[in-house]
Amino acid sequence: MTAVTAPVNKIIPFSSVDGPGNRTAIFLQGCNIDCRYCHNPETRVTVVMSGHNPDISEAVITVGDGPCQVDITHMTPQAVMEQVKKQVPFIRGITVSGGECMLHQDFLHDLFVLAKGEGLTTLIDSNGTLPFSKCPELLSVTDGVMLDVKAFFQADYETVTGSKNTYEVVLENAVFLAAQGKLEEIRCVICPSLYDGKKSVRALGEYMKSYYEPGAFHFKLISYRPMGVRPEYAHMLTPGTDYMNELAAILSEIGYQDTVVV
């Protein structure tokens, strides 16, 4: 079998918030962009292992210090699958998240092949900055993608992410995945201090409308909350319930069903 590994930040055995039903959620280390509101900044740091011995399936590395310190385990898909199997038959599938898990496509592919063998469904939670159209093999074993659209307009997107050249890829991914029937969810973190949520959500809703039919995909609107974010951004405002409900109403007006607000 393959000796590919990925840096695993944590595995949550039962998760109710990472896709439909009960799922084991696997968080990989490392991200390629820098959202100001990132709730798990510790998963962003990329870990470079020097002299990595491919025979070792698990190696623990500690990054950061103080409260930000995390233990990262380099694991093979097989090793992760052993952890997942403990939850069968209580789970319906797995979700791989990050950081940005699409930085580890070979690992994802092999893990999903193993998961399919156990009768589990497979979801990817991605920031959408890497093109899904370039990895048909991975998509063939992926049931769906939960795609972050950080903001609909380029300037807002760049404010939020600090990323200059990924904006177009995200929107291309949204369209491509919807057309392939692989778009599970579009998630938007709503943070009024950073951009106009109403304008962005309405424009995104209109943009995706022609790819939508009821039951195909849904929106998840997530209120920005200061928990876990870096101290320099903790002052940003949390949107009120009314504001969030207004956004959901905008989507429902356009014709989207089952919008989730959290």
Added chain:
Amino acid sequence: MRDISMDRVQATRENILGIIKNTSLTHEQKLTNLANAADGLLEVLDVPEGLDDLLNCDADRRCICDLFEGHAPMRPRYIVPDYEKFFKQGSAFLQLEPPTDFFEALNHLLIIYKHVPSITNYPVYLGNLDMLLDPFIKDLDDETVKKHLRLFLTNVDRTVLDSFSHADLGPVATRAGYLIMEVSAELENAVPNITMRYDPDITDDEFVLAGVRCALKTAKPSFANHKMFKSELGDDYVIASCYNGLKLGGGSYTLCRLILGHIADRARDIKDFKENVLPYVLDIQGRYMDARIAFEVEESGFFESNFLAKEGLIHRDRFTAMYGLVGLADAVNILLEKEGKSDRYGHSEEATRLGVEIMEIIDTWNKNHVNKYCEATDGHFLLHAQVGIAEDIEVAPGTRVPIGEEPAELVDHLNVLSNFHKYFPSGTGDIFPMDITIHKNPEYVVDIIKGAWKKDLRYLSFYSSESDVIRITGYLVKRSEIEKFEKGVAVLQNTTHLGTGAKHNGKILERKVR
């Protein structure tokens, strides 16, 4: 009838006066307590030798507990009338013809509930409500049905003053079932307890999802593994009282329980426990239950005189008895400690293995013990993992992992429990407070239930950590009512008192939130 000492008479008189003067008890609660005190003066049962030292010793040494059943049982502990038959034939005793519409059906039920005895003096089984009522609502619109269900359920909550009272739903989805859940979620009453008999092959996903949504609002329904109960008790089983599987048209004569931790205290080591101490207590509790059953069947006159039996709504030969236990976790921990080991129940394979070995001994004992009045269950009792009572101090319910010691991950917790549920056809259950976030994802809970059924789990309850109605052990109470009772105000329901005790002694508000 045997004589008793004047000291005991004097103590009873003081107890009676205390009950009369107690300002925290309602009138009905006083009557029940007075009757218990009176019957406590009798000595008519043919009890086995050695019982006294196991039953009537100090609470911290007690090995057998008869759960306030009194000294001269005048009716079975739990009675499960066949309400469907009642609807078909009416009742001569109650002077009722069969109901012809929904309104009469509800009224009939409210009448008969007042005449179904039990240990609590309130009916412990209210019927498979959705199946019972569904035929009557065909021509009625939702609003009319809900309006009358609201009145009916509110009536039940304010007059059946005990949460050890159960209505069943399912396993087949019905319109009545959906409406009952909708109204229950809206009312947020503690009574009745509700269970959905759930079989993924029979029950619609939408129905069980509606059940989960309702449970996260108001701690009910709970979910029973329909396939499992059916394979043990047959198609005509019901869930009554806390979570007890019993035969329709029958019930349970009695329920006594082993306090396994205290039994383990009396053993030198594991070997002594398994070979001497436990078998000795098993035999005495068995013979004590035999004596209680013999009195009920042969002397009390209940089955000859009560209208439920005379009109065929219950049948003596559908009754069985529940052989209960608490504190498996305590026994395992105590015994391992006696062997110099620090393993804890819920956290080590060795502890689980010892728990299973203890259950095997109890199960084998039961399979070899015959009571001629338990024909309904092949002449044997049904094992029951009892939920504990408010007076229990440091006693773990049934086979549960004690509150505060639950494994960090729910999956590990479920895997431990999956070793034990199969032993208890007359009921065992585990309770999981859920974080509010899963209101948004009830399928999460359904996945857990589906997996649990595959792993031989029998019965699960969930409630949101933020709702007012909460599950104590096998019954529900309102947090707000406990708060009133703690301030010395008389509250309507008996189980609020139990809940208050359980809050302090049983730490139920400290359960691990999932």
